[in-house]
Amino acid sequence: MQAKTLLAPARRRGTASGLAVIALALALAGCGNRADSDYQRQFFAFGTLVDITIYGASTKLAQQASDQAERQFERMHRSWHAWHPSDLTRTNRLLATGKPFTAPASVLPLITLGKTLSDQSGGLFDPAIGRLLGLWGFESDQPPEGPPPDPKRIAALVARHPSMDDIHVDGSTVRCSNPAVQLDFGAYAKGYGVDQVIAGLRKLGIRNAIVNAGGDLRAIGRHGDRPWRIGIMRPRGPGVIASVKISGDQSVFTSGDYERYYMYKGKRYHHILDPRTGYPAWGTRSVTVIDRDGARADAAATALFVAGPKGWVATARRMGIHYVMLIDKHGIVHMNPAMAKRIHFETPTRPKVELSPPL
Amino acid sequence: MGGGDGHPEPESIRTTRDDHRIAWLAALAIAIHIAEAALPSPLPGIKPGLANVVTIAALVRFGWGTAAWISLLRVLMGSLLLGTFLSPTFMLSLSGALASIATLGLASRLPGTGFGPVGYSVLAAMAHMAGQFTVAYYVFIRHPALLHLVPILMTAALIFGLVSGIIVFMMLQQMRSARS
Amino acid sequence: MTRADIVAVILAVALLPVLYLHFWSGGGFAEQVRIQEGNQPPHYYSLARDQRIRVHGPLGDSVLEILHGRVRFVSSPCRNKICVHSGWLSRAGESTACLPNRVSVQIIGQDPRFDAINS
Numbered sequence: 001m002q003a004k005t006l007l008a009p010a011r012r013r014g015t016a017s018g019l020a021v022i023a024l025a026l027a028l029a030g031c032g033n034r035a036d037s038d039y040q041r042q043f044f045a046f047g048t049l050v051d052i053t054i055y056g057a058s059t060k061l062a063q064q065a066s067d068q069a070e071r072q073f074e075r076m077h078r079s080w081h082a083w084h085p086s087d088l089t090r091t092n093r094l095l096a097t098g099k100p101f102t103a104p105a106s107v108l109p110l111i112t113l114g115k116t117l118s119d120q121s122g123g124l125f126d127p128a129i130g131r132l133l134g135l136w137g138f139e140s141d142q143p144p145e146g147p148p149p150d151p152k153r154i155a156a157l158v159a160r161h162p163s164m165d166d167i168h169v170d171g172s173t174v175r176c177s178n179p180a181v182q183l184d185f186g187a188y189a190k191g192y193g194v195d196q197v198i199a200g201l202r203k204l205g206i207r208n209a210i211v212n213a214g215g216d217l218r219a220i221g222r223h224g225d226r227p228w229r230i231g232i233m234r235p236r237g238p239g240v241i242a243s244v245k246i247s248g249d250q251s252v253f254t255s256g257d258y259e260r261y262y263m264y265k266g267k268r269y270h271h272i273l274d275p276r277t278g279y280p281a282w283g284t285r286s287v288t289v290i291d292r293d294g295a296r297a298d299a300a301a302t303a304l305f306v307a308g309p310k311g312w313v314a315t316a317r318r319m320g321i322h323y324v325m326l327i328d329k330h331g332i333v334h335m336n337p338a339m340a341k342r343i344h345f346e347t348p349t350r351p352k353v354e355l356s357p358p359l
Numbered sequence: 360m361g362g363g364d365g366h367p368e369p370e371s372i373r374t375t376r377d378d379h380r381i382a383w384l385a386a387l388a389i390a391i392h393i394a395e396a397a398l399p400s401p402l403p404g405i406k407p408g409l410a411n412v413v414t415i416a417a418l419v420r421f422g423w424g425t426a427a428w429i430s431l432l433r434v435l436m437g438s439l440l441l442g443t444f445l446s447p448t449f450m451l452s453l454s455g456a457l458a459s460i461a462t463l464g465l466a467s468r469l470p471g472t473g474f475g476p477v478g479y480s481v482l483a484a485m486a487h488m489a490g491q492f493t494v495a496y497y498v499f500i501r502h503p504a505l506l507h508l509v510p511i512l513m514t515a516a517l518i519f520g521l522v523s524g525i526i527v528f529m530m531l532q533q534m535r536s537a538r539s
Numbered sequence: 540m541t542r543a544d545i546v547a548v549i550l551a552v553a554l555l556p557v558l559y560l561h562f563w564s565g566g567g568f569a570e571q572v573r574i575q576e577g578n579q580p581p582h583y584y585s586l587a588r589d590q591r592i593r594v595h596g597p598l599g600d601s602v603l604e605i606l607h608g609r610v611r612f613v614s615s616p617c618r619n620k621i622c623v624h625s626g627w628l629s630r631a632g633e634s635t636a637c638l639p640n641r642v643s644v645q646i647i648g649q650d651p652r653f654d655a656i657n658s
Contacts, residue, residue, distance in 0.1 A: 042643050043578045049636050049643050053654060070578075143618055214638075215658035223654055231653035238625040238635075243653060252657045288657065471543065478544035481551050504608060510558040517551050528540075 037224065041066040045073035046193060048214030054201075055208040055223050065204050069197045069211065076193045079106035082130065082184045083139045092130065092183055095167065095176035103174040110185055110192060111167060111174060113295060117188065118164040120319045121303035126275045128162045130182030136280075138260060138271045139184065146264025154278040163275075186271070191253060191298025194218045198294075218251040218294045231346070235285040235327050240346045242325070244290065253297035255305045256286035274306045283308035283329055290323035290339070297321075309334055313356050322359055381425055385432040388413040392437040408484060408519050410437075411459075415480045415527045423467045427460045447499060451491045458490025459483040476531065477524035484520025488512050570648045572610045572628070574603065577641045586610065586646070596640030603644060615640055 039054040039062035052069055054062040079087040087104040091111075094101045103111060114127045130139065135153060137144030157180065166178035185192075190213045197211045198218050208221030210228060219228045227247035234241035235256050244252065257280070261270035274281045287305045291297040300321045307315040309328040316324050316336070325343060326334040332352045335343065336359045345351065392410040410433055418426035434456045438449040462482050466474055474482070492512060496505055575581035576594050584592060584605060591613070592603045599616035609629040612622040615637045622637035628644065632651020636643040 042575055042581070042645070044638075044641050044643075045578075049638060051655065210655045212655045212657075215656065217655050217657060219655070228654045229652065231656045233656060233658035240653070240656065254657050256658070466547075469543070473541065474543045474547060475541045477540055478547035481547055485551055485554075500607070506562050509562045510555065513558055514555055517555065520551075521548070524544075 039063075039066075043070050045070055046077045046190070046213055048190075050214070051210070051212040051217075053210040053212070054206055055221065057206055057208075061204065061206070065201050065206050065209075068200055068204065072197050072200055073193060073213070076106070076189070076196065079104070080110070080185045080189050082133075082186065083141075088183060088185065091174075095174070095181055095183070096179050098176060098179065100170075100173050100175040102172050103169075105172075107183075108169075108172055108174070110189070111164075111183070112169055113192065114183075114185075114188065114299075115164045115167065115169070117296065117299040117303075117319075121299065121315060122318055123163060123275060124306040124315060125187060125299045125303035126162075126164055127183050127185055127187060128164050128166065128181045129273060129275050130184035131162065131180060132157050132273055132275075132278055133184050133186070133271065134182070136269065136271070136273065137262075138186075143262070144260075144269075145262045146269065148264060148269055158276070158278040187255075187302040188295050188298040190214065190216050191251065191294035191296070194251065194294035216251075216253045216294070216298060218249075219246045220249045222247040232288055232325075234347075236331070241351070242343045242345050244342050244344070246290075249292055250290055251292065251294040251297040252288065252290050253294065253301045254286055254288040255298075255301035257284065258286075272302060272305050281306040281308060283310075285327045285329055285331070287312070287327075288325040289321055290342070291321055300324075313359065316359050324359070377421075377425070380421065381428045381432070384413055384417050384425070385429045385436070388429050388433040389436045389440070392433055393440060396437075396441055408487070408523060409526075411480065411483060411487075411520075411523050412526050412530070415476050415483065415523060416530060418463060418467065418479055419476050419527070419531060423464055426463060430456045430460050450498070451494055454494040455487040455491035458493075459487040462486035475524075476527035477521065480524030480527060481517060481520035484516045484523065485513060488516035570631075571646075572603075572605065573645045573647050575643045583647070594640075594642045596637070596642050598640040601637050601640050601642045603642075610644060610646065612637065612644070615642070 037056050039057065039059060041052045041063075043050055043066075050069070050073060052066045054065060057065070082088060087106045091103060091107045110127075118126045118128075132154070133139050135149050135157060160178070160180035162178055162180040162182065166176055166181050168175045168177065194211050194213050194216065195218065198209070198220060201209050201211070202220070208223065210217055210219040215233070217230070219230070222228060227245040230244050230246055230252055231240040232242045232244065232252070232254065233239070235258055246252065255272055257268060257270040257272065259271065261268050263269075268280075270280045272281055273279065284305045287301045289297045289301045289304065291300060296319070300316070300319050303315055303319065304312045304321070304324060304326060309326060309332075312324060312326050312334065313336070322336075323339040323342065324334075324336055325339050328334060332354055334354045334356060336356045338358065340353070340355055388410045391413065395409055414426050414430050414433070417429050434449070434452045438444040438446070438452065443449050459482075463479060466479060466482050492509060571583045571585055573581045573583055574592060574594060576596055584590070586605055586608045589606050590604075592605070594601045594603065596616075601615040601622070602613040604611055604613045609627040611627045612625070612635065615622050617637050617639040622635055622642070625635040628635060628646050630652055631646050631648025632653050634643065634645035634656065
């Protein structure tokens, strides 16, 4: 058709220039902060994926620091392993005898810290319930699967009331008055480990870094002229539900029912056990805590998870925690006002939020 | 008359005044569309959309039905004449046109004084662009880099919508003063 | 210009900054994906080339797919398949991993939206 041949060259010209401008537009759109001073290293250690980000240090120093971090995590993982032979398993054997002994240097600080945190949490966080965790199958290389343990066995263990209060510390001498006690550091080992690694980075002169162990992290300094931007994963489904800005020295720790669990007959059995009942705490899906120390944030996230949507405010006040976000089993987000100010939701529709009184 | 052999007499099609109106308005729109196709466009899919001037003017003077016909005829005939019928370009044009027709339909039914040419034009232009982009992304290329273009495309749509709307407004003013 | 016109224009103009914020904030142009097995040095793949990548881990082979500038786990020998369920990654900084098979995947690009993900 005459019209077709007349107009075809015009259309082709338009398309070519169009494509050229698309390419230009995309290239320009991609121009953002060039992250030249970012050093990032990932490695598998401590039973999880560790991510180290260092800003503003020379590549040589950053590499040295990451190597040190990897070695530290390896050491701690070996010392605190709950079921492979380790300083911890040896400690548990000696605790069960009831006789006083000298605690290994790698374990003693966790015992004293564990006692303090457990007391502050009103017993909701208690590393002495290792036997219970073992009963549920969470102390094994094999991922656990149903059916859940016999309720009578659970009740029997709970009745023996293993608790950090049963461990008596005098200097480096330790004695336990309850043979039902078995230590499992899983609820705060990551926090403590991250604290140690951050301290190690500081010793090397690193001022701005994030140490992220399997999703739980502590960040120091900032990313150049802006704070660190942290995304928080949603408890159900992929994607980020919220973000928060961090600078100075802060830890962000989340305890969730999706980390270690199994499904049996439609019910989810996860590893955050309520020491009072011996069963997983079912009212909560996840708790995110922001605090300076990783160990405190880690333990608090566990304790507040167990406390649940009704009890978390009282527990947070007892522990002196100032930023909490709890997502309950209905998907409702509970926060204190200070946390609500810091949290920025990243979802297209805002989830249902319940603000608590100030902590 | 007709009868047993099963072939009915062809009836003559009676055209109404409305049909004539739609026909010449559509022809006008198609002509503008084709002329515009000869212009180089910064990005495929970005055109000043001057043919929309006819659609919006028709909406204001003759109602939504007429405007919808003009829009569809313009896309259909325009693509046949340009040789892009059933091509991806055609799909994009069509989805844009359908989106803007639907939006204009909703807008013209709102209670109250309703919109003038400027409001309709802006709504139509942005709906058109949104409709086109949605089909381009979900049906053709689901490349995340494409999403970067959305704000630019919608800005252009807003500007062209405003310009078209003002042109229609001035045109209708001229026509009114010419008649009185 | 009727009142409705003015409202329409104002709404349209107000929509624009929302669009810029949403589509232009962070997660800049994603260029490459970094895939790491265990603690070996990572491999980098361009997101511009559609391809499937097989990674050998202690449990077996995890298969990743790059398609239309995005990447995801297609299959993995782990039990819970959390890696597969995490879906497509497309923006700079996004990451996922198969812990049991020790495979980690991260999108590298300019100006990632988040410096770290808490989970």
